[in-house]
Amino acid sequence: MSPRQGRQTPEADPPSxxxxxxxxxxxxxxxxxxxxxxxxxxxxxxxxxxEALRERxxxxxxxxxxxxxxxxxxxxxxxxxxxxGVMYTDRLSYAFSDPGAVLFxxxxxxxxxxxxxxxxxxxxTSSADAAATAVGxxxxxxxxxxxxxxDDPVLAAAIDRRMPLVLxxxxxxxxxxxxxxxxxxxxxxxxxHVVSLGHRRLAVIATEFDRxxxxxxxxxxxxxxxxxxxxxxxxxxxxxxxxxxxxSWQGVxxxxxxxxxxxxxxxxxxxxxxxxxxxxAILAMTDQLALGALRAAERRGFIxxxxxxxxxxxxxxxxxxxxxxxxxxxxxxxxxxxxxxxLLAGRTSPxxxxxxxxxxxxxVTTGAPPRSE
Amino acid sequence: MSPRQGRQTPEADPPSxxxxxxxxxxxxxxxxxxxxxxxxxxxxxxxxxxEALRERxxxxxxxxxxxxxxxxxxxxxxxxxxxxGVMYTDRLSYAFSDPGAVLFxxxxxxxxxxxxxxxxxxxxTSSADAAATAVGxxxxxxxxxxxxxxDDPVLAAAIDRRMPLVLxxxxxxxxxxxxxxxxxxxxxxxxxHVVSLGHRRLAVIATEFDRxxxxxxxxxxxxxxxxxxxxxxxxxxxxxxxxxxxxSWQGVxxxxxxxxxxxxxxxxxxxxxxxxxxxxAILAMTDQLALGALRAAERRGFIxxxxxxxxxxxxxxxxxxxxxxxxxxxxxxxxxxxxxxxLLAGRTSPxxxxxxxxxxxxxVTTGAPPRSE
DNA sequence: GTGAAAGCGCTAACAT
DNA sequence: ATGTTAGCGCTTTCAC
Numbered sequence: 191m192s193p194r195q196g197r198q199t200p201e202a203d204p205p206s207x208x209x210x211x212x213x214x215x216x217x218x219x220x221x222x223x224x225x226x227x228x229x230x231x232x233x234x235x236x237x238x239x240x241e242a243l244r245e246r247x248x249x250x251x252x253x254x255x256x257x258x259x260x261x262x263x264x265x266x267x268x269x270x271x272x273x274x275g276v277m278y279t280d281r282l283s284y285a286f287s288d289p290g291a292v293l294f295x296x297x298x299x300x301x302x303x304x305x306x307x308x309x310x311x312x313x314x315t316s317s318a319d320a321a322a323t324a325v326g327x328x329x330x331x332x333x334x335x336x337x338x339x340x341d342d343p344v345l346a347a348a349i350d351r352r353m354p355l356v357l358x359x360x361x362x363x364x365x366x367x368x369x370x371x372x373x374x375x376x377x378x379x380x381x382x383h384v385v386s387l388g389h390r391r392l393a394v395i396a397t398e399f400d401r402x403x404x405x406x407x408x409x410x411x412x413x414x415x416x417x418x419x420x421x422x423x424x425x426x427x428x429x430x431x432x433x434x435x436x437x438s439w440q441g442v443x444x445x446x447x448x449x450x451x452x453x454x455x456x457x458x459x460x461x462x463x464x465x466x467x468x469x470x471a472i473l474a475m476t477d478q479l480a481l482g483a484l485r486a487a488e489r490r491g492f493i494x495x496x497x498x499x500x501x502x503x504x505x506x507x508x509x510x511x512x513x514x515x516x517x518x519x520x521x522x523x524x525x526x527x528x529x530x531x532x533l534l535a536g537r538t539s540p541x542x543x544x545x546x547x548x549x550x551x552x553x554v555t556t557g558a559p560p561r562s563e
Numbered sequence: 564m565s566p567r568q569g570r571q572t573p574e575a576d577p578p579s580x581x582x583x584x585x586x587x588x589x590x591x592x593x594x595x596x597x598x599x600x601x602x603x604x605x606x607x608x609x610x611x612x613x614e615a616l617r618e619r620x621x622x623x624x625x626x627x628x629x630x631x632x633x634x635x636x637x638x639x640x641x642x643x644x645x646x647x648g649v650m651y652t653d654r655l656s657y658a659f660s661d662p663g664a665v666l667f668x669x670x671x672x673x674x675x676x677x678x679x680x681x682x683x684x685x686x687x688t689s690s691a692d693a694a695a696t697a698v699g700x701x702x703x704x705x706x707x708x709x710x711x712x713x714d715d716p717v718l719a720a721a722i723d724r725r726m727p728l729v730l731x732x733x734x735x736x737x738x739x740x741x742x743x744x745x746x747x748x749x750x751x752x753x754x755x756h757v758v759s760l761g762h763r764r765l766a767v768i769a770t771e772f773d774r775x776x777x778x779x780x781x782x783x784x785x786x787x788x789x790x791x792x793x794x795x796x797x798x799x800x801x802x803x804x805x806x807x808x809x810x811s812w813q814g815v816x817x818x819x820x821x822x823x824x825x826x827x828x829x830x831x832x833x834x835x836x837x838x839x840x841x842x843x844a845i846l847a848m849t850d851q852l853a854l855g856a857l858r859a860a861e862r863r864g865f866i867x868x869x870x871x872x873x874x875x876x877x878x879x880x881x882x883x884x885x886x887x888x889x890x891x892x893x894x895x896x897x898x899x900x901x902x903x904x905x906l907l908a909g910r911t912s913p914x915x916x917x918x919x920x921x922x923x924x925x926x927v928t929t930g931a932p933p934r935s936e
Numbered sequence: 937g938t939g940a941a942a943g944c945g946c947t948a949a950c951a952t
Numbered sequence: 953a954t955g956t957t958a959g960c961g962c963t964t965t966c967a968c
Contacts, residue, residue, distance in 0.1 A: 604947095616954095
């Protein structure tokens with residue numbers, strides 16, 4: 191038995207004597223014999239009418255099923271919609287399988303609910319047209335662009351639309367607020383740690399290079415054409431450490447995962463570990479890939495870290511054992527939302543480029559390479 | 564004076580020659596010397612004009628920074644917004660720390676992106692007024708109500724607004740589409756399994772009872788006033804199994820977690836295991852609570868399942884070892900979104916109450932109780 | 937304290 | 953193939 195059934199009683203909803211006009215301010219006004227303005231004021235400007243009248247209006251509105259003025263009409267008239275959008279790499283649904291993205295969204299939503307803002311998730315599509323449409327068709331006042339390829343048409347569409355924007359995990363653009371971490375520095379520190387343990391043969395499992403996600407072993411040319419800036423930055427970090435140690439970057443296999451998942455890490459690591467002169471350390475660009483690599487190594491009978499060291503990135507809760515880099519996903523989301531809201535409010539913004547700190551977490555999946563090697 | 568008064572600050576606009584009119588169809592039309600209709604058609608009805616003209620229009624629109632017709636105006640005119648909302652228990656930001664909810668949202672978003680729909684996450688608040696406002700102020704065509712307390716004002720607001728609705732993990736209402744699982748049956752089967760192993764002293768760690776989340780040990784009276792239907796159903800399931808085995812339900816301590824988190828499970832389980840006549844089996848209503856309980860048991864030096872058995876619910880990836888109940892979170896999300904979209908499209912709906920199957924997963928955290936007991 | 941009217945930007949009849 | 957026009961429902965002057 192439903193608690194709500196009271197509302198479905200015949201009195202509340204008679205067998206449609208009248209054609210059931212949609213509830214609007216006008217309907218309420220007519221039904222009450224007052225003007226539309228008065229009804230509008232009852233909702234939006236309580237000080238403009240007597241308390242008693244306001245009560246009456248609101249009661250009648252509720253009776254007719256109008257809980258508040260129509261949102262679309264209000265947005266049109268006001269030029270604001272009290273909602274902000276978030277645009278994510280490519281398929282939105284992937285965001286929910288990426289722990290970092292989920293934490294980011296949590297941060298954003300926290301600020302939204304504290305400020306009575308709606309949060310609109312904008313689905314992205316492969317086609318440029320459709321992408322522009324997706325942004326254009328959203329009733330939003332501003333947009334957070336999160337981890338989108340540099341050349342993604344959706345980003346271009348958003349900029350074209352001259353919509354207030356905040357960039358996160360994107361290349362910086364001077365005129366736009368930016369939140370992020372120094373991926374390059376963090377990855378260099380991580381790789382330096384690994385190299386300092388004595389490893390000479392490294393391998394990299396990378397996140398997507400570009401919107402094509404070709405996947406697999408990456409030539410030098412492809413490495414230089416990466417359009418996901420985060421991937422590019424992390425790779426530069428690894429490379430800097432490798433070259434600083436006097437090792438050949440050419441000799442480091444770099445494979446691209448088409449999607450950030452444990453299974454992909456497993457598959458790619460399996461291939462990496464199968465070759466004769468296998469790497470003694472694997473640098474994975476996310477913890478999920480690293481967890482897959484861990485599983486692959488163990489499956490092949492290797493002991494981690496004695497036979498092979500593995501490092502990740504993100505410090506997600508599920509990866510307590512991994513040597514990794516910790517970054518404040520949730521805080522990124524909060525800051526991005528705050529920055530956007532303050533931009534929309536026309537407040538003078540705090541420093542527009544906010545770089546957040548990362549921390550290297552050395553744990554049990556990295557150690558010295560095997561003696562024999 | 565235009566309603567766009569937001570531009571109050573004169574400095575807001577750079578010292579540009581012309582006052583930088585906002586890009587609209589009208590502006591494009593004037594700039595090109597064609598009618599507004601033509602511009603509108605270029606965007607929305609390509610068959611209504613020559614390809615050449617359409618190209619010209621679109622190019623000019625892009626030049627002026629108009630990527631598509633204004634969303635609010637379009638929604639107002641059309642009466643549709645191409646977006647659907649999701650309403651979640653209480654704080655939206657909690658949803659992102661609940662693995663089941665994240666999977667659910669993933670399912671919803673998958674269907675949204677396949678159908679070019681925006682996904683609006685509606686923040687909820689404690690006050691009834693604010694809640695109604697939140698729903699009312701969203702430009703959405705329909706709403707998925709997911710796991711909200713039976714007496715939540717937001718649910719009432721949505722129903723009042725006569726908005727197309729789909730209920731998920733909620734009490735059924737005859738006239739509304741519903742997606743869910745039989746939590747009671749699943750929990751009964753789970754508890755029967757535990758009881759069949761020989762346990763006589765059980766304890767329950769429950770999810771929230773109501774929007775107050777008092778937390779702690781729950782009297783019989785409080786158990787009967789639960790307004791989160793999922794919690795109530797699971798509890799009924801446990802109880803049925805206990806009573807069927809001839810045990811006293813009164814003797815089973817039931818504690819309420821104020822939030823679904825591992826830490827809460829840890830705390831509550833620690834308290835449960837501290838008493839003299841401690842339970843030999845703990846039934847936790849989610850895997851997260853169960854994982855916390857597992858940690859608590861091990862922390863106290865108990866061997867699981869030899870000293871104490873622990874069962875969860877949900878079968879989340881992080882809980883591979885747990886005896887638990889598997890339920891199709893992502894599919895729930897997909898079905899809910901599909902159902903809502905087909906409702907909005909006016910298509911004849913498939914069976915409106917869809918009950919999805921659950922599976923009991925017996926794994927290593929449950930076993931026979933200790934001999935001595 | 938209340939009402940009349942203008943118009944936000946758009947789409948769909950109905951012209952032509 | 954293109955243009956004219958009437959609202960969609962709302963908020964906000966500006967009168968009273």
